[in-house]
Amino acid sequence: MHKVMIIDDEPIIVEGLRRSVAWDKFGCEVVACAYNGAEGRQLIIEHRPDIIFLDICMPEMDGLSMVAALKSEYSDMQIAVLTGFRDFEYAKTAINLGVCRFLLKPSNMDEIEEAIAFMVSRIHDNSNPEDGGRLNENKDSEKPVSEDSFHEKETHEEAAGNFIVRKALEYMGEHYNEKLMLAEVSEKIYVSQWHLSKLLNKETGQNFSELLNGIRVRKAQELLKNPSYRIADVADMVGFGEVNHFSKVFKKINGLSPNEFRNKIS
Structure with missing residues (x-):
């Protein structure tokens, strides 16, 4: 059963999704529900849903x-967004990051079931490369669907990784003067410390x-251009506790x- x-x-x-959908029909079962992002993140780590x-x-x-974190750290995870936020960009x-379906609330059952069927087919495609991946046969294509899916997966992973690194650097740029740790940054962007460290190294060296x-x-x-600031003041203002x-x-x-830098620019 797919989780x-x-x-x-x-x-x-x-509750509507959990009770109304005939999950068995798709070989699926609901293993957990969450009501906020933090709780959701913990349950994802615990259950590793498909x-x-x-x-x-x-x-x-x-x-x-959250989407970027999931697609980067768990690339085979299939995600359908269900939201009332109507913004094309x-x-x-979200789709560029690897979301399978972007469903606007209220969605009807046909839309939801189509999304489930599509995600299940993607799971089968990823897990059965030996069958040529031809769950959705395309006679006009010279490539097997599995090869297309592989390149698509790589593209989404790269986009998700870039997104995460950009968000991490933005957060660091906003909080550089605090006692900032890798654990805090990784928590803010929903990835593990290990994964964020790997992405930062890969993207920036x-x-x-x-x-x-x-x-x-x-x-x-920039601060050293102001002669009224002592070196110790500048050190404290940018987050270095010790001069x-x-x-x-x-x-x-x-x-x-x-000091040499200040003398050079003065």
């Missing part, structure tokens, strides 16, 4: 980041500490100490 999860902050939607129905417009949740981004130090030093360069450590990192990146 299904439903994540929506409206209990009536969750299919997810996800509302991406819930309080305190970045829906696109938002829908386009640098680890988390190097990227954060780079952001802090660039901010420090000697700040000076060491600054010189490693710039080839100049903070």
